[in-house]
Amino acid sequence: MRSVVHTSLHMAIIVVFAPGTSFSQMASKPGLLEPTGRIVEMKMTIMASHWQLAKWNDGSLVCDLHLKHEDWPTPNDIWDACGYPVLEEWVSTPACTEAVIGRSTKACNGLFLKYIGKTPITIIEIVELPEIVVQILPVNCNTGEWCLTRPVIELQAYEPLAGYQINTVQVRLGGRETTFTEKNRRFNLPLTDEKGAWLEYWADSTYGDRSELFRVKYRNVVSDDGSSFHFDLLGYEWNQKAASGAALWNLFPPVDGSLPPALVQPDSVYELRTQKSYLYLAGHLVQTGDIETSNCLDGGINLSGAATPCGERAGFSQVVDWQNRYDSSILDAALKYNIPARVLKNIIAQESQFWPTSDDPFEKGLGYLTSDGVDMLLMWNLDYFLEMCIPDFGKNACASGYSHLSDIQKALLRKRVLDKIGTNEEVDVLAAVLLASATQSGQLVQNTTRQEPSGATTYVDMWKIAVANYYTGSGCMGNAIENVVANEEPLSWKGVVPHLPEKCKLAEMYVEKIINDPWDRPIPDIVISHYLKMFE
Known part of the structure; x- marks a missing residue:
């Protein structure tokens, strides 16, 4: 929140009190208004810096500013x-030499x-009291894993305000509501189907x-032989541990x-390593001299810019090195945005074969990113948008989202x-774009x-x-x-797929290469040893 106070207005200031603060102690202070929920309002007077914006030509007042800070506006x-x-x-005002x-x-x-x-300006401070803390903790089984015993969770509740305590804790499962008087309670989770509950x-x-109503999705399925249980939780505390996109769509993977x-x-x-043949990547490396093709009668490259069979054989180890050079960045970005690292790598492979530049002026870099792709990123990846927008344009301008910004x-x-x-x-940008696409989808x-999405389709289909x-x-x-729904x-x-417009039919092949590309083919020992040299 910015430190600007208008003359006839009140400015709200959020003050978060530490746990253990007594409401009764606060209420005894002068100037406090009646509390509403867990918010207490307090009037106070401060000395603000008064500035004015006026017109050069006639001195008429345009705007008053009352600031808490001592610096220039x-x-x-x-x-x-x-x-x-x-x-x-104001920003476009030229210098007035006459004034000088x-x-x-x-x-x-x-x-x-x-x-x-x-x-002197009268403002209102809004004192925000700490909320009730309620959380669930897995006891005997980690989320996303198979366990030999039926999963147990512990429900914990804590009242941070001194002088008050938890009265009851309530749980609703499958339409059935249960009330506990203990602030900590363990219980077994009922079995669910694949979609969870x-x-x-x-x-x-x-x-x-x-407290607020907390709502999480869980899954507790038993194996076919009844010997183990697969336990999953989707909620804020476990989102980074969940399968990529699961928390976004409330969908569990099979x-x-x-x-x-x-x-x-x-x-x-x-585990991200690949050892595929990329003819256009090899062709680029032939052209840059990174692949030696003096033994190739055809020069190792054809007229389209792709490597010939001789150039492909001559540069196979260089191509393997090159296609794995971004693996650390890919995995880091995938974990940051909780998107599948192999999908991200496959997209880069499909778009550019890992060559960092494009001949098309409208498609940029490893992912052939376009302006439309950037629009999708800034429209649908809110955290990324705010991180980019606020430093340049401030919270107020960015609060309504990308679509409400000016064209400039x-x-x-x-x-x-x-x-x-x-x-x-x-x-990192490409991973953020993929998350934006998943959100928009x-x-x-x-x-x-x-x-x-959890009620309409499956996890794999959503990806x-x-x-x-x-x-x-x-x-x-x-x-x-x-059309499918109609x-x-x-x-x-x-x-x-059958309902895709003609201009979009290639998406079928694109998805096939990205999602169903095999990762478990045997890799020759010579390739593995060559790849490991990168880490020596």
Whole structure:
């Protein structure tokens, strides 16, 4: 929140009190208003710095600013107090040389700032009391794993306000509600099907209120022989441990071994290694002299720029080195955004064969990123958008999202993203774009089917739709999904493909190469030994 206070307005200041703070102690202080929920409002008077923006030509007042800080007003201060049009006029004001030499400023255009002095201002502080803490903890089985015993969780509740305590803890499972008087309680989770079930819980306090309603999805399936249990939790605390995209869509991956290897997150960089033949990558390396082809009668390269069979054989080890050079960055970015690392690597392989530049001026870098792709990133990856937007335009301008920015602001943000192509942040950008596509795809499914993705399709199908959306854009995917639903067909990638517009038909082959590309082919010992030299 910015430190700007308007003359006749109150400014809200959030103050978070540490656990153990007594409400009764606070209530005894003068100036406190009546509490509402866990918020207490307190009036106070401060001495603010009073500035004014006025017109050069006639000195008429345009805007008052009352600031808590002692520095000159910042552009964000002016934007908050006076609005964006005034900020634009002030920023574009030319120098008024008449003012410097003491002459009349009637011929000068634009605005000037003047300091008035210190002014008392009444504001309201909003004191936010700490909330009830309620959490569940797995006791005997880690999420995402098979266990030999039936999973047990512990529900814990804690009242941080001194002088108050937890009254009851309540749990709702499958429409059945249970109340506990203990603040900590362990219980077995009922069995579910593959799709899982919802667990809701909350706590009441002697303070007179209750916590928010917490809602997590869990899965507890038993193996065919009844000897083990597979336990999963989807919720804020476990999202980074969940399968890629699972928390985004509230969808669990299959546990029957049918999950494509590309959707299995590798445990190490070494598991990302590949040893594929990429003819255009080899061709580039021949042209740069990284592959020696003096023994190739055809020079190792054909007219299209791809390596010939001789060039392919001569440069196989160099191609293996090159295609694995980004593996660490790919895995780091995949873990950061919780997207499948192998899918990200396959997208790079399909788009550019790991060559960092493109001949197309509209497709940039390893992922052939376009302006449309950047728009999708900034529209659908909110955290990334705010990280890019706020430093340039402030919280107020960014609060309504990318679509509400001006065309100039959008263009500046797109340029900032595209400027990362070719830097060590490039792979991070591509991972963020893939997450944006997954988010947009989930919303497409929900808008069209009127169901959450978990009720409309499967985990694997959602990733196929997300990859196709990355490739074709939401127009093609939205139309295809609408046709599936209109025909009352089950929503699956196999069902979507026949409804793809003609211009988007290549998405079928694209998804096949990204998702179903084999990762478990035997790798020759000579390739493994060569790859390991990279780590020596």
